[in-house]
Amino acid sequence: MxxxxxxxxxxxxxxxxxxxxxxxxxxxxxxxxxxxxxxxxxxxxxxxxxxxxxxxxxxxxxxxxxxxxxxxxxxxxxxxxxxxxxxxxxxxxxxxxxxxxxxxxxxxxxxxxxxxxxxxxxxxxxxxxxxxxxxxxxxxxxxxxxxxxxxxxxxDQPAMTCELVDWARTCGFEVAAAGRGHKWRPEYRHSTPETVWGHWGLTQEQADRGRLNPKMFNSFLDGTKPAIESAAIANACGLDAPENGLAYPAGRIDELPQIMKPRSEGGQLDGPGMVEVLNSLDANGDPIDYEIRMGVWVCVKAVTDYQRHCFEEYKVISDDSGRYICNYKRWHLIGLxxxxxxxxxxxxGEATGTADSFRADVVAVAKRDLKAGEMLDGEGGYTVAGQLRPSRLSVGMGALPLGLTGNVKLVRDVKVDTILTYDDVQLDEDVTAVKLRREVEAMVEG
The missing domain is CATH 3.40.50.720 (NAD(P)-binding Rossmann-like Domain)
Structure with a gap:
């Protein structure tokens, strides 16, 4: 029913x-x-x-x-x-x-x-x-x-990605990678609410009409939201985060099977079972046709020759080995x-995705040189952006989670593009979110 x-x-x-x-x-x-x-x-x-x-x-x-x-x-x-x-x-x-x-x-x-x-x-x-x-x-x-x-x-994209991963595993496929799309240029990591609309592709009039929050939309553009959503996907689906953060490989949807597989097999990932984001801009910053900027995807691997032959017989677009294919939803409609x-x-009585592990984390990275005494302004603001890291690395270095950077005071200088640590800020340990954070940090094996 x-x-x-x-x-x-x-x-x-x-x-x-x-x-x-x-x-x-x-x-x-x-x-x-x-x-x-x-x-x-x-x-x-x-x-x-x-x-x-x-x-x-x-x-x-x-x-x-x-x-x-x-x-x-x-x-x-x-x-x-x-x-x-x-x-x-x-x-x-x-x-x-x-x-x-x-x-x-x-x-x-x-x-x-x-x-x-x-x-x-x-x-x-x-x-x-x-x-x-x-x-x-x-x-x-x-x-x-x-x-x-x-x-x-x-x-939201994490729950929709969870659905695709569940489809893949319930069908008996091996999940090679999963994630979302994004429009990305390296310089976007320094974007602020004042620069967001030009990069995003909206006029101020369109933003005003939709009552759009520039700080919130800037969190998408500067890489924070892709990192956050990738962490949620990894933690709900048992996938791994890239050691050096999201790489944003660029490509068309039909190139996903070739891109989203391990480098050892000709792809662009650290290994199998990863979370990643597909870039909708090419190396020159030009839009790629048939992109998945607003959607989600999963790449699966045929683990038997029979599966691979079925892909071929039913004309499924694959990588050059014939073993990797993708499934996707090109659009997500958010609250709709x-x-x-x-x-x-x-x-x-079922969740549409929920975290059952703490494999991936989002660390705060300085957008500019920051001075002791400044107040951090959190997601999408002027001071920090979020980047994805494996939690075993972030917890080990005492990295400050991006989600705890709202209205927090710096106690020492931090250079641009540097990961902040707990030692850089004054944090109230009695806050519920901080207590919960300590609980998940305790889940990480040293």
């Missing part, structure tokens, strides 16, 4: 999946624009520090005003409408909320929300993949201990696709 039919059945039974959304930014608004079209799903509440902004974004998403006019969560639950409120804690604790969707984008805030939701016995879908990169395996353990589900958000996570968690 399909998920959609089961959602229809929940609607007919007047037994909807009741959802609370925390954060009405871009991701949250994209989901909310679809939520009214999902049978058997009721958004009971939307919590945001700016109620006015949340209401404005609901209007932007074409919600009728009467649909979000409920004065309380109780009224919303009884009437089938939605309450917009500031207090995320009240939303998390409300007995008629089944699933909490966390989409603030702030890993420190998200970690606090997630633990509170687990303690309240609520399932969680987290669109704040930044928290997953910092301490995902610890969050997953907390959820298991509480008897609830902790899930990545479908529509979150309904799949809601349905999977609410009906099947």
């Amino acid at each position: 399909s998920l959609y039919r089961q959602l229809l059945a929940r609607q007919e039974e007047r037994r909807p999946i009741r959802v609370g959304v925390i954060g009405a930014g871009k991701f949250g608004t994209m989901f909310l624009s679809q939520a009214g079209r999902l049978p058997g799903v009721h958004v009971v509440g939307v919590a945001d520090l700016s109620v006015d902004r949340a209401r404005s974004n609901l209007a932007l998403a074409e919600w009728p005003a009467e649909k979000y006019a409920a004065r309380s969560l109780d009224e919303a639950a009884a009437s089938g409408t939605t309450c917009v409120l500031e207090d995320s804690g009240a939303l998390i604790r409300h007995p008629l909320v089944d699933i909490v969707v966390e989409c603030t984008g702030d890993p420190v805030v998200a970690a606090r929300h997630l633990v509170a939701a687990f303690d309240a016995g609520k399932h969680v879908i987290s669109a704040t993949v930044e928290a997953d990169a910092v301490c995902g395996a610890a969050l997953a353990k907390r959820a298991r201990d509480a008897g609830v589900i902790y899930s990545m958000a479908y529509g 696709e979150l309904g799949l996570s809601v349905a999977n968690v609410g009906i099947r």
Whole structure:
């Protein structure tokens, strides 16, 4: 029975999946624009520090005003409408909320929300993949201990990559590599919110129309978000991170099987079972046709001659050995696709991806020469970018996680392109995200 039919059945039974959304930014608004079209799903509440902004974004998403006019969560639950409120804690604790969707984008805030939701016995879908990169395996353990589900958000690239990896392994293939696409030039690692739109390919007018956050979009451009999402993929799928960070090999989709295999076999990877990002720009910085900038992919290897012969017989595009092929989704639609996570968690009791290890990490790297006394401004800002590393290396060197660099004070100078360490900053060890980080660091074997 399909998920959609089961959602229809929940609607007919007047037994909807009741959802609370925390954060009405871009991701949250994209989901909310679809939520009214999902049978058997009721958004009971939307919590945001700016109620006015949340209401404005609901209007932007074409919600009728009467649909979000409920004065309380109780009224919303009884009437089938939605309450917009500031207090995320009240939303998390409300007995008629089944699933909490966390989409603030702030890993420190998200970690606090997630633990509170687990303690309240609520399932969680987290669109704040930044928290997953910092301490995902610890969050997953907390959820298991509480008897609830902790899930990545479908529509974001990590969950969609997890789906492709699961497809490959369930079919009996060996996963050679998996990842996402990106538009990359080495100089982008120094990009700031002031330079992002020109590099991204949008006008200021388009950015303003979409109410796009330049800091958030800059985190994609400067390599931080690709590193974060690659770490989430590796930790959920049991894949390895490149020792020197993402290499961003360039190519067309139909070149993926040749590129995403070990160097020992003519590819561009350190070894088998890796996470990597395919670049949509060639060496001159020109766009590649048939690229996968906005999508995800998996490369698989035929481990028998019979499999290889089947690839050939069914005209599957392969590498020059005939053993490697790829499967992919060329586009991801972010919050517009979150309904799949809601349905999977609410009906099947399954996560659409969750960390079960700590194999890959995202370290903070200086964008410019930094001086003692400066405040770091976190993901997508002016001071640091994130780069992917194997956690066995990052933990061993005491590297500072990118996700813990928001509003943190430097205590000594750091040169441009240098990985920051814990010794470079003042960090509050009592913060929930820091405590969870210490838990995942303890999972790494020396």
